[in-house]
Amino acid sequence: MTKLSPGDKAPAFSLLDSTGVKVSLKDFAGRSVLLYAYPAAMTPGCTTQACDFRDNLTAFADAAMEVVGISPDLPEKLAQFAGTEDLPFTLLSDPDHRVMEKYGAWGEKKLYGKVVTGVIRSTFIISPKGKIEHAFYNVKATGHVAKLIRDLAL
Secondary structure (H helix, E strand, O other), rough: OOOOOOOOEOOOOEEEEOOOOOHHHHOOOOOEEEEEEEEOOOHHHHHHHHHHHOOOHHHHHHHEEEEEEEOOOOOHHHHHHHHHHOOOOOEEEEEOOOHHHHHEEEEEEEEHHHHHHHEEEEEEOOOOOOEEEEEOOOOOOOOOOHHHHHHOOO
């Protein structure tokens, strides 16, 4: 698994969002993007993390940063997740995890003491020019958004 580092070109993507519309990285050209990878919509940890982003969206918006979530869930499940939790940001469907693999957010990880293959909870800050500014791997669902706000001085 290749991990991204600051200065790397952000891997391009084109995926369906929760409404079935194709969204590409190039759609965000000229804007900063916070792309976060999470394992599964409507699970306790992922819901906590998504709601933390929702509740702190102003901090990211004030920094001119678009928040975008990505998971292996299908658009229909993402739509249900967005509706149930009132998530006002883009959720992308990567069911074959090709994009997450390019970002180093898919691979082996420990889950309850066992080694499994799946989503490695990660967050990437992509510059308006499409470069990785920050890559955070193996982040915690709880407290991660507050840590981002603090570490990025938002």
